[in-house]
Amino acid sequence: MTELIAGIILGSGILFDLFGCIGLARFPDVYTRLQASTKCVTLGTALIVFGVFISEGFTPAGIKALLVMLFILATSPTSAHALARGAYRSGIKPKSGYVVDKYQELIEKEEKGDFEEAKNQGAKRGV
Amino acid sequence: MIFSNPYFWAFGLLLISVYLCLYRVAKGPTSADRMVAIDILGVILVGFCALMTIYGKRDFYLNLAIAWSLLSFIGTLALAKYLEKRNFDD
Numbered sequence: 296m297t298e299l300i301a302g303i304i305l306g307s308g309i310l311f312d313l314f315g316c317i318g319l320a321r322f323p324d325v326y327t328r329l330q331a332s333t334k335c336v337t338l339g340t341a342l343i344v345f346g347v348f349i350s351e352g353f354t355p356a357g358i359k360a361l362l363v364m365l366f367i368l369a370t371s372p373t374s375a376h377a378l379a380r381g382a383y384r385s386g387i388k389p390k391s392g393y394v395v396d397k398y399q400e401l402i403e404k405e406e407k408g409d410f411e412e413a414k415n416q417g418a419k420r421g422v
Numbered sequence: 423m424i425f426s427n428p429y430f431w432a433f434g435l436l437l438i439s440v441y442l443c444l445y446r447v448a449k450g451p452t453s454a455d456r457m458v459a460i461d462i463l464g465v466i467l468v469g470f471c472a473l474m475t476i477y478g479k480r481d482f483y484l485n486l487a488i489a490w491s492l493l494s495f496i497g498t499l500a501l502a503k504y505l506e507k508r509n510f511d512d
Contacts, residue, residue, distance in 0.1 A: 302428070305473070309435050312466055316439035319446050319462055325454045328446075332462045340469040344487070347472045356481035360472060363487050370491065371465055374498040378461065381505035382454035 297349065305346035311339030324390040325382050333375040341367050429477055436473065439466055457501045464494030 315335025322328045344364040351357035383398065424430050443466065446459040471487035 305432065305476075308469065309432055312439045312469060313435050316442040316462065316466070319459060320442040325452065325458065328455065329458055332458065336462050336465050340465050340472075343469040344472045347475055347484075350476055351481075354481075356475060356484055359481065359484040359488065360475070363468065363472065363484060363491060366488070366491055367465065367468060370495040371461075374461055374495055374502070377499055377502035378454065378458055378505070381457075381502035382452075384506045385454065387452060387454055 297352075301346045301350040304342050304349060308339045308342030308346060311335050311342060313339075315339060325387055326379065326389055329375055329379055329382075333371065337367065337371040340371075432473060433470075433477075436466065436470055440470075454505060457498070457505065460501070461494065461498045464490065464498070468494075 312335070315332045318331030318335065319328050322331055341364050344360050344367065348357045348360040348364065351360060384402070440463065443459045443463040447456050447463075450456045450459060468487045468491050471483045471490065474483045475481055
């Protein structure tokens with residue numbers, strides 16, 4: 296019974312990984328690629344590692360697997376956020392166009408030296 | 423038959439995922455695409471190490487997974503800072 300549950304969780308994790316990578320290969324734009332691949336692959340890898348934890352139980356290997364799962368769930372969205380910010384600030388625009396762009400207004404306010412107003416709207420310089 | 427072995431399908435689908443990431447690394451028009459693909463490749467390899475733990479019945483692959491996820495995270499942050507054209511201490 297434990298093996299069956301672990302197998303189902305492992306299989307769904309592998310399918311999430313595969314679909315995320317198909318999205319990475321097929322979407323037209325950096326931002327759509329990020330939003331397709333990062334969420335799917337984070338959940339998929341977390342499910343794979345959680346399946347390993349269910350299969351191993353509370354042995355040292357299982358505790359390590361739980362640690363890896365928590366670490367993946369914490370770090371992968373952080374790195375995706377940093378990549379999106381870096382991609383925007385390096386000048387890449389969304390391919391399909393947009394109607395409103397609040398982040399560009401914030402960046403222009405920052406460059407004019409209007410730090411207080413930028414801070415009031417939630418943008419912090421440096422982080 | 424090899425097709426009735428579940429590990430064949432598991433490792434095969436993960437290898438297809440890795441192949442799609444490498445395709446994006448080779449093809450990607452901008453450097454941000456390549457960095458996204460490298461980041462995703464690191465996360466997939468962590469899952470690969472976890473699957474090898476069950477397949478090989480040895481748990482040192484999980485140590486590899488911990489170390490690889492740490493190094494991939496720090497490397498991706500450094501690449502994002504480089505993409506933003508800033509110094510590391512800014």
